[in-house]
Amino acid sequence: MKDFILYLQPKGRSTGPTRETYSLDELKKTQGTSLISELDLVKEGTLRRQETLGDYTLFEFSCKYTARLGTSLATVARDIELWRSKKGVLVISFGFPRNVAKVATKLLSLAIFGDHSLINSFTITNSDFVMLGRRIEELGGTITQLDVRGVSWGGGQLGHLQIKGRGLERIPGFDEVFKKAKRISSMGFSIPNLNSSTRHCSFRISDWGGGQVYSPSDPLPHELANIFKLIENVLFGLNEK
Secondary structure (H helix, E strand, C coil): CEEEEEEECCCCCCCCCCCCEEEHHHHHCCCCHHHCHHHHCEEEEEEEEEEEECCEEEEEEEEEEEEEECCEEEEEEEEEEEEEECCCCEEEEECCCHHHHHHHHHHHHHHHHCCCCCCECCCCCHHHHHHHHHHHHHCCCEEEEEEEEEEEECCEEEEEEEEECCCHHHCCCHHHHHHHCCEEEEEEEEECCCCCCCCCEEEEEECCCEEEEEECCCCCHHHHHHHHHHHHHHHHCCCCC
């Protein structure tokens, strides 16, 4: 399983040439970053540009941060991988915790745009989930997980409903649940294959932008790229090809 978090960057914004490395100290010295509370957790860090992979530029953020381990605080070393869509709007972080990943994206924003505030988290809406579910079905896939809040089911009202299993879209009444829930918290999907990949693909995405790729359990870079190009196309109307 591979964890990820999706972020948004401005599309079409001009960028300056990027160096090979950027220090976290550069971010901490930038005006306005004192409001980023997560910076207090990260003690040191370096952002490095790694390589280009198709439509993405890959970066790595190596850092040390304060974490609670049981009842004690400890300094933890962590590498967070960042993929930035060169022509689209997505930035994807691989690696947790979430607050440290946020710091990594702020430094990336400073490196790419000269402004730390231009890469941000976003909320995935119910209508976004509906569109994603329809597109997955068009590709021969299925919905495998659904977590919703405030929903009608079997003539009653449920505050929380969580169901799992292949082919959920074929359950009688599922379409109404899917469309009329007050909030869809997360959905999971399964697809036989995507583009150049011949392996089965399954993943889950939450309304706050986090998620997991379940299979392949050891996804290759081009398989990850196919998943995120699909998400980007559905949510933002960009070309999958």
